[in-house]
Amino acid sequence: MSYNFFLFNFFSKKVFKNSFANNNFSFYVKRRHPLDVAVSLSDLKKDLILRKLNSLEIKKKAEIFSYFEKDLQLSLISLMKDNEVADLLNLMNLIDSADIYREIDDERKDNIKSLIINTKVRDLIDISSYEEEDTGSIMSLDYVYVINDINVKQAINLLRIKAKDKENINEIYVLNKNKKILGIISLKDLLLATPNTNISKLIDYDKQIITAKETDSKEETALKLSKYDVNSIPVVDSNNRMIGVVTNEEAIEVVEDELTEDFLKNASIENIEGNISKASFLTLYKKRVFWLIVLVFGNIFSGAGIAFFEDVLARNIALVFFLPLLIDSAGNAGSQSSTLMIRALATGDVEFKDLGKMFVKEIFVSIGLGLSMAFAVSFIGYYRGGMEIAFVVSSTMILIVTIGSLIGFTLPFLLSKLKLDPATASGPLITTLADSLGL
Numbered sequence: 001m002s003y004n005f006f007l008f009n010f011f012s013k014k015v016f017k018n019s020f021a022n023n024n025f026s027f028y029v030k031r032r033h034p035l036d037v038a039v040s041l042s043d044l045k046k047d048l049i050l051r052k053l054n055s056l057e058i059k060k061k062a063e064i065f066s067y068f069e070k071d072l073q074l075s076l077i078s079l080m081k082d083n084e085v086a087d088l089l090n091l092m093n094l095i096d097s098a099d100i101y102r103e104i105d106d107e108r109k110d111n112i113k114s115l116i117i118n119t120k121v122r123d124l125i126d127i128s129s130y131e132e133e134d135t136g137s138i139m140s141l142d143y144v145y146v147i148n149d150i151n152v153k154q155a156i157n158l159l160r161i162k163a164k165d166k167e168n169i170n171e172i173y174v175l176n177k178n179k180k181i182l183g184i185i186s187l188k189d190l191l192l193a194t195p196n197t198n199i200s201k202l203i204d205y206d207k208q209i210i211t212a213k214e215t216d217s218k219e220e221t222a223l224k225l226s227k228y229d230v231n232s233i234p235v236v237d238s239n240n241r242m243i244g245v246v247t248n249e250e251a252i253e254v255v256e257d258e259l260t261e262d263f264l265k266n267a268s269i270e271n272i273e274g275n276i277s278k279a280s281f282l283t284l285y286k287k288r289v290f291w292l293i294v295l296v297f298g299n300i301f302s303g304a305g306i307a308f309f310e311d312v313l314a315r316n317i318a319l320v321f322f323l324p325l326l327i328d329s330a331g332n333a334g335s336q337s338s339t340l341m342i343r344a345l346a347t348g349d350v351e352f353k354d355l356g357k358m359f360v361k362e363i364f365v366s367i368g369l370g371l372s373m374a375f376a377v378s379f380i381g382y383y384r385g386g387m388e389i390a391f392v393v394s395s396t397m398i399l400i401v402t403i404g405s406l407i408g409f410t411l412p413f414l415l416s417k418l419k420l421d422p423a424t425a426s427g428p429l430i431t432t433l434a435d436s437l438g439l
Contacts, residue, residue, distance in 0.1 A: 002376065008094035025052055025055060025056075026055065026056060029056060029060060029064070030292050034063040034064045034066070034067055035067045037066075037067075037068065038063050038064050038067035038068050041045075041053075041064070041068075042068065042072060044064055046075055046079060047079070048075060050079060050080070053065065054318060058087050058088075058091060059091055059172070061088070062088050062090075062091035062092050065092070066092050066093060066096050066308060067181070069209075070099070070100075070103075073100055074100070074103055074104075077100065077104065078261075082108060082111045082112050082113055082115060083113050085104070085108075085110050086115035086116050087115075089101060089112070089116055089124065090116055090117055093140075093143060094123055094124065094142070095127065095137075095138055095140060095250065097124060098124055098128040098137070099128075099137075101124055101125075101128045102128040102132075106154065107306060111372035113125070114278060125140055125428075127139070127141075130214070133217055133218060134214065134215055134216070134217070134218065135212050135213065135214055135215070135216045135218050135220075135221045135235055135246060136214035136215065136243075136244070136427075137184040137218065138221075138246055138253075138254060138338055139214070139235045139243070139244030139246050139250075140244055140245055140246070140247060140250065141243060141244050142168065142245075143166070143168065143170075143173060143232070143234075143244070143245045144159060144162050144163070144166050144169050144172050144173070145172065145173040145174070145175050145242065146158060146159075146172060146173075146174055146175070146199055147174075147175060147176070147177060148174050148175065148176055148182050148198075148199055148200040148203075149197055149198075149199075149200075150175075150198075150199055151195065151196050151197060151199060152190060152193045152194065152195050152197045152198075152199060152202075153194070153195035153196065153261065154199075154412075155172070155190060155199050156190065156191070156195075156350060159172070159190075164209065166402075168231075168232070168247065168375050169185075169187055170186060170187050170231070171184055171185075171186060171231065172184070172185050172186070172187065173234060173242060174199055174200065174202075175205055175242060177323055178241060179240070179241040179243075180240050180241055180244050181209055181211065181234055181236070181240075181242050182200065182203055183200075183202075183203030183204065183209065184203075184209065184234075185199070185202045185203060185206070185208075190202065190204050208231060209234070210224060210228050210233055210236070210244060211233065211234050211235070211236050211240075212224060212233050212236070213235070213236060213237075213238075214235055214236070214237055214238075214243060214244075218246075218254050219254060219255075219258055221235075221246050221251070221254075222235060222246075222250075222251040222254040222255050222258075223347065223348050225246070225248060225251045226251070226255075226347075227325065227348060229409075231247065231248055232244050232245045232246060232247045232248070233245065241360060243282060258346070268312040270435050281327075298369075318384045318385035318389050319385075319389065319392070319393075321384055322377070322380075322384075322393050322396075325377065326393070326396055326397060326400055327400075329373060329397060329400060329401055329404070330401060330404035331399040331402065331404060331430065331432075332404075333366065333369060333370075333400075333401045333404040333405045334405060334407050334408030334430040334433070335406065335408060335430050336405070336408065337362065337404075337405045337406070337407075337408030337409040337430075338408035338409070338411060338412055338430045339408075340409075341408070341409055341411065345412055345413075345416050352413060352416060352417050353375075355410075355413050356401035358409070359406075359409065359410070362405060362406060362409045363402070363406065366402040366404075366405030366409075367398065369401050370397055370399070370400075370401035370402050371398060373397050373398075373401055374393075374394035374395070374397040374398045375394070377393055377394060377397055378390045378391075378393065378394040380393075381393035381394060402429075407430060407433055408430045411430065
């Protein structure tokens with residue numbers, strides 16, 4: 001499979017290069033998805049990327065531009081005129097354009113704002129004003145609603161007008177005159193109802209309406225979509241008035257970003273924006289050095305533990321053989337526990353109130369693991385130093401696995417309670433703590 005992918009990638013790049021040589025770039029673009037074109041263009045110099053983009057119609061240019069990495073988008077915008085930037089933002093998805101607009105230099109914003117079409121300016125400014133972690137920053141204004149005092153025929157006529165500019169009309173929100181949500185009806189229900197039926201009679205008032213506040217964290221909202229198995233969640237302001245929706249498409253991007261961030265933290269690496277292949281030496285260095293230095297000092301405690309017991313180790317030299325085994329076992333058990341808890345906290349499967357009940361369960365699980373590992377290592381202990389060494393090593397294994405597991409289990413909970421990211425309780429950090437205590 002990897003060989004086929006290599007061939008596909010090789011021939012795709014060859015076709016792409018040939019399209020440049022033959023001046024057939026526009027022909028190439030017509031036959032490729034905008035994402036594929038964006039990926040191919042990303043390898044070129046920025047001035048050449050702009051030349052190629054400028055050879056296309058503005059709509060196609062905006063489609064391709066939306067698939068570039070954010071760093072590349074901002075670099076290209078710095079080389080473009082204000083009217084060119086405004087043309088792109090006019091045609092791009094509102095969330096994508098707001099994301100870019102938020103990063104543009106303040107001195108350029110006012111001029112670019114004046115060049116954006118009036119119907120989009122207010123929405124663009126509203127979305128870009130939210131903090132990047134807020135649900136408001138990822139909500140879409142691309143939704144359909146009707147007021148509750150009209151009938152089915154009037155609602156369908158209204159949809160015919162509104163549907164032209166909307167991607168999703170399968171879910172129709174029924175609001176009162178204050179824009180508060182009364183219910184959600186499907187397009188199917190609307191089409192099957194008799195024309196003179198009042199729209200409010202189609203609402204299932206027993207069904208709970210799942211909403212998200214504009215200031216809720218976008219991760220929480222993404223989890224709600226998954227938890228309640230819905231296609232979209234309406235977003236409300238502080239007065240419970242509907243102001244937008246978050247769809248599965250936006251939620252998937254949030255989850256992907258969060259998983260990437262947690263994955264890096266699990267290796268004690270700070271989050272890296274954009275494509276790692278294009279990150280500079282200094283960026284990669286800075287993202288990794290802090291935690292490595294912290295862990296160096298953490299490992300000093302392990303060295304101090306060995307130094308403290310060096311007389312005991314000298315008298316029982318057979319124990320030295322088991323030091324790496326015991327230390328690694330504690331770290332491995334702790335990493336397993338922390339990974340399980342980080343995942344459970346991230347998905348909402350467990351909360352801080354579950355700590356007590358799960359802590360008791362973890363004690364029994366970790367003791368069971370310790371006993372199993374102690375049984376396995378006891379034979380090696382007996383072979384290396386007799387019954388006394390076998391007993392010491394087995395007893396230590398039970399204690400060290402139990403302690404390591406409980407550290408790995410507890411730390412993500414405590415970080416969550418302190419409003420810190422549980423993923424900070426990464427594998428290397430847990431391993432270092434468990435190693436030090438194990439010694």
